[in-house]
Amino acid sequence: MTVYSPFQLMTMASPYSTIQQRPQQQSKKAAKLKPAERAALILQQHKEKPFVKRILEPEAYPSLDYGDGYRATHQMSWGKVDGKFLVYPNIMLEDSGGLLERKGGEAFREAIKRGNYIEFGTAEEADWFSKNYKSVWPEG
16 A cells, blocks of 8 residues: 655646546546555545545544544545535544533534535445545554
8 A cells, every 4th residue: 555645645737637627527637646645635625625634644633532542534425415415523622622522413514614624526435435534644
């Protein structure tokens, strides 16, 4: 698996500049890439989003400790609103600098309110990203 440093992710030239304007095209072009490359391109397109910044620089942000060595940073979900498929975190960075886990509709509403989501053209794309966004992180 190819692992990208935060610098590589931030400087990667993306041939998929239409992802934000027309997310439905993303699957045709990006599906041919390896999961880490595909996720990296999507993240690069949305690097200004608070939750994406936390994905790109995980060492710079806190995580929630659930015990037994399990730590969580995002717990991504996706939902549909107005015909759009949105991927969003259930764990959000608060103004205090700490993380707060929100459940179900509360997380979805808060993500929409904050603009803290990525829009996809299909349910399949949203589901794929919500499960594969961490592929840009080194295993370990």
